[in-house]
Amino acid sequence: MSYMEMTKQELMKLREELLAAYEEKKRLGLNLSMARGKPEDGQLELSMPMLNVINENTSFIGGDGTDFRNYGVISGTAEAKKLFADILDVKPENIVIYGNSSLSLMYDTISRAYIKGILGSTPWSKLDKVKFLCPVPGYDRHFTICEFFDIEMINVPMDENGPDMDTVEKLVAEDESIKGIWCVPKYSNPSGYVYSDEVVKRFARLKPAAEDFRIYWDNAYCIHHLYKDNQPEILNIVTECEKAGNPDMVYEFCSTSKVTWPGSGISAMASSVANIAETVKHMNAQIISHDKVNQLRHALFFPDMDTLKAHMDKHADIMRPKFEKVLEMFDKELGGTGIATWTKPLGGYFISFDGMEGTAKKIVSMCKDAGIVMTGAGATYPYGKDPKDSNIRIAPSFPPMAELIEACKVFIICVKLVSIEKILETK
């Protein structure tokens, strides 16, 4: 039943029941988290056999004669390049292998633009103003990088097809200080949206005023499906940019962080040959090589795409029931109340939840008081400022099922309570 249609008396009675339930939960002394997109223990266990792929009988000598245990091969081993070229459907020449973190790769890519500029353009540190477009809601760590480099962020609305391209096209065409846009094109963080072919094509055909404008295409969840028989694919941005005559306009990022082990994986960037060459040239001041033994470990653990797909299916088998349970609880408890909407992703690590305007901070705060840590309200917006104070990112992956259910129960109670308070203000 829609809460808006309930009488003041009905709402006050419901609030009383909910308050009692909330206090009861509080007394449990819970300490649970739905805050971050972390794999659960069972997912970590899936990669334990990776420890055995390298042993005394392993050859560490690469195709070019280099010993993977020694210095050298700055742009990554041929084997690791092939792995990511297959994942991202590009040629190995379009790949540079990085360290254990695609976040570092993104940070460094922006850092180099700040210090050295891009393909001959003015370094951003020498400009009065640099701006980025940020489709919202989005990923807080992208926004943190922009804040670190004093890059002004401009919100761009999104729907289930991706960012509002009318806005994107207009802004990049008229403002030379706009140097980039953050995109999580597949199973977007936090909405789970998948960019439509039309949106990807319009990205590839952008006519930015700035020659050093780049699309920062964080394809973090490209192989993180929840379902085996419903796996949306997106158009290949590197190929589409090439076709559109904009080969240098995109940097695509990817990693094995949630494929094997977060922090102990490998990452990669796909881009034009010119962008890759400039990146490697600049890397030369920074590093002699990334961890080639770990590159070998991953290449041996995933000798082909079928092996990788089978591995990702196991992840999906662990993640899917959790997503379905959260959605089932939301449907049952919040469906028809009119106080919240939420996305129903087919992959990725998050559900995007929207409460009534002006409720998100209060909901997250009440959850915290009852021992449930949620992603901070506002975190999905630049500067931590959700203009409607309504969006909350739900991360169902980390807690075991029983804890997830418990956390969700508390969350739902808080959503209802805070919403009722809000509605009562107007009655």
Add this chain to the structure above:
Amino acid sequence: MSYMEMTKQELMKLREELLAAYEEKKRLGLNLSMARGKPEDGQLELSMPMLNVINENTSFIGGDGTDFRNYGVISGTAEAKKLFADILDVKPENIVIYGNSSLSLMYDTISRAYIKGILGSTPWSKLDKVKFLCPVPGYDRHFTICEFFDIEMINVPMDENGPDMDTVEKLVAEDESIKGIWCVPKYSNPSGYVYSDEVVKRFARLKPAAEDFRIYWDNAYCIHHLYKDNQPEILNIVTECEKAGNPDMVYEFCSTSKVTWPGSGISAMASSVANIAETVKHMNAQIISHDKVNQLRHALFFPDMDTLKAHMDKHADIMRPKFEKVLEMFDKELGGTGIATWTKPLGGYFISFDGMEGTAKKIVSMCKDAGIVMTGAGATYPYGKDPKDSNIRIAPSFPPMAELIEACKVFIICVKLVSIEKILETK
């Protein structure tokens, strides 16, 4: 016999013999390298057991309950901090663990000063001029970082006790644009010099004009002794700076790159608690955590300093005969000729060789034509400019003994030939 005292005829005859020997070497079609400080295969083999220290029975749960296979623990695991705290003789609170490369850590440390400043000072990117002191000869990759950030480099002479501290003290006191100095205090690259206690104390007591002046103390070779019974120790710069009331004035760098495997090791910085806190705060924009599984691997492989020392002794047993062979050949073939001097290190990876003025480039070029790759002449000086064109860095570690001897023979022939040409110009 001193070449300078030989007659023109004697020199021309010797040159003829040497030219014949050179042409004979050229016909061998050699392809050998004494260019980089890379461990040889036998040294890489020493760390093969490290692959087995983590297996199905390993606990990945750290003291604070974090699973090392998951996100988190940005500043490094307690176990890895203890390892480096023991190596560098500081407290774990003075340590931050980094990724696979101390070069990246140095680059990032300078990059953060460039972007954000140090402890509240103006970011270097906003200054007209930033200068670094560079004791010479020194490490080319330090100089490359400076060039990348457009930092002006000033040569400072060195002797067997370390940099000329009169010059260092005077320059840092009078020039606020001098923001740093590169030091390899123990078994310096390339000379193998070990800083005296007096020099370290004078470093700790510097009174720089710039509040954001820092000593970049690259202690890369701190445990890389060649001899078991002759291991010079240097004073602890972190402690000395504390004692002198300059706790924030030094960043000390270290890694396991040549202890286990280059590219697959772990690195660390030691500094004041204030510097470490600022570093970790800034790292938060860049990374969620470094490779904690590899941190665990190293901590388990080196459970205590005795195990580490025993491991380093095995490295020394491989390195020592190579250094001794090179020095023996130099003594035998070049001793008393008056055309060259060279250092006799007790550790590290290099011998610093000085030919006559104006001969280094020609020697390296002749070596190259005969298939012997040396570190580029000039590489040991900022901007690749050795003012005397005399210094050549000798790296004996990588080639197997037979190849090392062959390469040295060619090198000695080239040194003699080029020196004779030089002397003949004046006769």
